[in-house]
Amino acid sequence: MPRPWEGGLALLRAPALEVSFALRSALRWSRGNPALPHEPKEPWLATLPPEHQQAIADLVVRHRLEPLAAASTVATFGSCLQRLEALDRLGLTTDLPVGIDGVVRAADFGCGDFHYAIALQRWLAGCGGARRVVLRGFELDGHGLYRDGHSRADHARAHAALAAVDGGMVRFDVACACAVKLPEQDVVTMFFPFLGPFACLRWGLPLSRLRPRRLLRAAVAALRPGGLLVVANQTAAEHARLCRWLRPLPVAPLARVSMASELVPWAERTTGQVLSAWRRQDLRSCGDGG
Numbered sequence: 324m325p326r327p328w329e330g331g332l333a334l335l336r337a338p339a340l341e342v343s344f345a346l347r348s349a350l351r352w353s354r355g356n357p358a359l360p361h362e363p364k365e366p367w368l369a370t371l372p373p374e375h376q377q378a379i380a381d382l383v384v385r386h387r388l389e390p391l392a393a394a395s396t397v398a399t400f401g402s403c404l405q406r407l408e409a410l411d412r413l414g415l416t417t418d419l420p421v422g423i424d425g426v427v428r429a430a431d432f433g434c435g436d437f438h439y440a441i442a443l444q445r446w447l448a449g450c451g452g453a454r455r456v457v458l459r460g461f462e463l464d465g466h467g468l469y470r471d472g473h474s475r476a477d478h479a480r481a482h483a484a485l486a487a488v489d490g491g492m493v494r495f496d497v498a499c500a501c502a503v504k505l506p507e508q509d510v511v512t513m514f515f516p517f518l519g520p521f522a523c524l525r526w527g528l529p530l531s532r533l534r535p536r537r538l539l540r541a542a543v544a545a546l547r548p549g550g551l552l553v554v555a556n557q558t559a560a561e562h563a564r565l566c567r568w569l570r571p572l573p574v575a576p577l578a579r580v581s582m583a584s585e586l587v588p589w590a591e592r593t594t595g596q597v598l599s600a601w602r603r604q605d606l607r608s609c610g611d612g613g
């Protein structure tokens with residue numbers, strides 16, 4: 324919960340955010356895919372206890388993260404490790420829904436710069452990359468400028484390309500996820516969607532674009548019956564709100580784990596984070612049409 328003065332300050336920024344969002348959306352700045360920034364991981368790894376170093380080495384091997392280790396900052400690498408660790412703990416890796424053609428179709432709604440695309444692709448593909456995956460990331464605010472002069476979309480496309488490095492199909496689009504037309508998806512993920520105004524303003528997205536319940540409905544509607552919705556929330560309170568908002572929708576809770584992780588340099592910030600999975604129900608078996 325923000326303190327009152329923090330909420331007030333965020334609100335003061337609101338009009339400027341509307342203007343800057345409109346400007347960058349009209350300008351659609353792009354300089355093409357950047358070379359992904361890289362940092363050696365050894366100095367950071369050396370600060371971790373041996374059991375955490377071993378856990379990281381295991382994740383890298385199990386999920387074939389060598390391309391990520393070779394082209395990432397410590398922050399990106401850690402963020403991917405944290406997400407994969409939590410996804411693994413959901414315990415769904417062996418029975419992810421797969422289309423009748425053997426392909427897992429997945430969409431990530433609100434993917435930001437999609438820096439975790441490779442982690443998500445690897446989790447969807449399963450051990451040894453056994454499943455074929457078509458993964459698409461959608462981000463509404465893709466034209467923001469990064470310090471290197473590239474846009475968020477430029478970075479997202481570079482991360483998508485890294486995730487596709489050994490034959491996967493990973494795409495990124497600047498789009499409102501509520502408006503995209505998709506074939507029925509096997510899996511829809513949402514990592515840290517905004518469920519309230521403060522997080523939205525602090526991130527820099529104008530309040531006029533905050534439509535969390537609509538986004539959730541779109542995520543559920545994109546799934547085929549039996550498909551999987553996976554959502555990460557920042558806090559237990561936010562997760563409780565998610566549960567309330569999903570209650571009238573045709574999904575049933577499957578699994579929930581803490582995302583608390585010692586494998587990131589910002590471990591203390593992960594303590595309240597929650598990852599949950601929900602199964603899309605067949606409307607006919609629900610009887611009430613959702």
Ligand SMILES: C[S@@+](CC[C@H](N)C(=O)[O-])C[C@H]1O[C@@H](n2cnc3c(N)ncnc32)[C@H](O)[C@@H]1O
Nearest residue numbers: 433434435461462463464498499500501514515
């Ligand atoms: C907290 S950020 C999380 C970004 C990313 N998932 C991550 O974990 O780093 C939430 C993102 O959702 C995006 N977003 C909000 N509403 C959206 C919508 N309707 N369609 C697509 N993206 C949306 C925001 O612009 C923002 O980038």
